Amino acid sequence: MRVYADNAATTKVSDKALEAMMLGLTTLYGNPSSLHEEGREAEHELLKARMEIAALMGAETDEIYFTSGGSESDNWAIREMAKRGSKKGKMHLISTEFEHHAVLHTLQKLEKEGFAVTYIKPEANGIIDIEKLKAAIRPDTALVTVMYANNEIGTIQPIKEIADICHEHDIIFHTDAVQALGHIPVNVKENGIDLMSFSGHKFNGPKGVGGLYVKKGIVIGNLIDGGAQERRKRAGTENIPGIMGMAAALKEAVEEMDTEIEKLTALRDRLIDGIIEKIPAVHLNGDRERRVPGNVNFCFEGIEGESLLLRLDLAGIAASSGSACTSGSLDPSHVLLSIGVPKELAHGSLRLSFGKYNTEEEIDYILEVLPDIVKTLRLMSPVWDDKNGCMKKISF
Numbered sequence: 001m002r003v004y005a006d007n008a009a010t011t012k013v014s015d016k017a018l019e020a021m022m023l024g025l026t027t028l029y030g031n032p033s034s035l036h037e038e039g040r041e042a043e044h045e046l047l048k049a050r051m052e053i054a055a056l057m058g059a060e061t062d063e064i065y066f067t068s069g070g071s072e073s074d075n076w077a078i079r080e081m082a083k084r085g086s087k088k089g090k091m092h093l094i095s096t097e098f099e100h101h102a103v104l105h106t107l108q109k110l111e112k113e114g115f116a117v118t119y120i121k122p123e124a125n126g127i128i129d130i131e132k133l134k135a136a137i138r139p140d141t142a143l144v145t146v147m148y149a150n151n152e153i154g155t156i157q158p159i160k161e162i163a164d165i166c167h168e169h170d171i172i173f174h175t176d177a178v179q180a181l182g183h184i185p186v187n188v189k190e191n192g193i194d195l196m197s198f199s200g201h202k203f204n205g206p207k208g209v210g211g212l213y214v215k216k217g218i219v220i221g222n223l224i225d226g227g228a229q230e231r232r233k234r235a236g237t238e239n240i241p242g243i244m245g246m247a248a249a250l251k252e253a254v255e256e257m258d259t260e261i262e263k264l265t266a267l268r269d270r271l272i273d274g275i276i277e278k279i280p281a282v283h284l285n286g287d288r289e290r291r292v293p294g295n296v297n298f299c300f301e302g303i304e305g306e307s308l309l310l311r312l313d314l315a316g317i318a319a320s321s322g323s324a325c326t327s328g329s330l331d332p333s334h335v336l337l338s339i340g341v342p343k344e345l346a347h348g349s350l351r352l353s354f355g356k357y358n359t360e361e362e363i364d365y366i367l368e369v370l371p372d373i374v375k376t377l378r379l380m381s382p383v384w385d386d387k388n389g390c391m392k393k394i395s396f
């Protein structure tokens with residue numbers, strides 16, 4: 001048995017998305033910029049996909065730009081809005097400590113180029129305190145970028161409140177909604193979002209395709225020079241199969257959202273309750289309620305996350321530690337450190353993320369094998385005090 005519990009990393013392409021992609025790869029192979037019938041047909045599909053995707057998030061059709069995914073959209077939005085600010089002498093940006101690296105590394109580069117960045121520390125429950133955002137605002141703040149839902153701990157941020165505060169101060173608000181769109185209701189207009197990044201492969205669409213919503217009236221500079229694609233902002237022949245697949249996937253995700261939220265919330269809560277009941281010395285990361293339906297993230301005292309993942313994989317379970325371990329050094333997750341999880345404990349993290357193809361039997365299977373794996377690893381661990389059932393040295 002294989003259980004795929006790493007849907008926050010990527011998802012399986014749905015049947016409907018695949019069907020749409022096949023059409024884009026076969027019948028609709030024309031170049032949308034060509035004037036002949038094949039080209040016009042492809043252009044028609046491109047427009048249809050853009051209209052659908054826009055409508056599904058409450059945007060206008062020409063507010064959507066297609067990109068290669070979430071990372072590209074984050075880079076583009078942040079760089080260009082910083083540049084826009086600098087032209088008015090605004091050199092300050094605000095973000096959070098627990099953003100995705102596509103945001104954090106872009107900001108770090110901008111710091112080297114002379115921008116000042118304030119990184120807000122999230123609260124212990126993984127949610128940003130609005131008062132801390134207010135306090136960070138300066139007269140020269142150009143941009144606030146705060147993710148919609150966190151990719152490791154799943155916590156959902158108060159997006160509308162953040163947008164309102166930004167607009168009171170004439171600040172642009174960008175959000176990385178890669179973990180939110182297609183999973184929870186997202187409406188750019190109702191929330192007052194200025195720019196929003198999204199990615200197809202996080203909602204059962206294909207990889208290598210995503211988009212950026214840019215509110216009408218905000219001028220964004222070019223990303224790629226060349227042809228006239230994407231309203232002259234991002235040149236290159238459009239990824240028609242990918243865009244069609246992403247549109248079909250988002251349509252399906254939004255149509256099924258109510259039932260999926262109900263199903264996944266039940267699965268998630270069953271797993272959280274089961275882990276707390278069956279395994280001692282565990283800590284749930286992120287707010288119990290205000291998190292995306294499919295996210296479970298725990299720290300296990302006395303355990304190395306990497307060995308846990310290997311054992312789970314052998315038992316047929318694909319999960320993630322949520323930690324960014326680079327070869328050689330095992331750095332604990334910046335997300336967990338940002339919410340105040342001690343370093344020693346952050347090493348023992350496990351993220352299980354679920355999607356439309358997961359079942360209750362799979363949750364029960366995880367609950368069957370996980371406690372024994374944790375027990376075995378703890379008995380081998382030099383930092384585990386088995387007599388007292390906790391980690392040595394540090395106490396909670």
Ligand SMILES: *Cc1c(COP(=O)(O)O)cnc(C)c1O
Binds near residue numbers: 102178179201202209
């Ligand atoms: C996956 C992810 C990204 C990157 O998206 P890609 O399409 O893989 O480039 C960015 N932000 C968040 C929150 C993500 O989860």
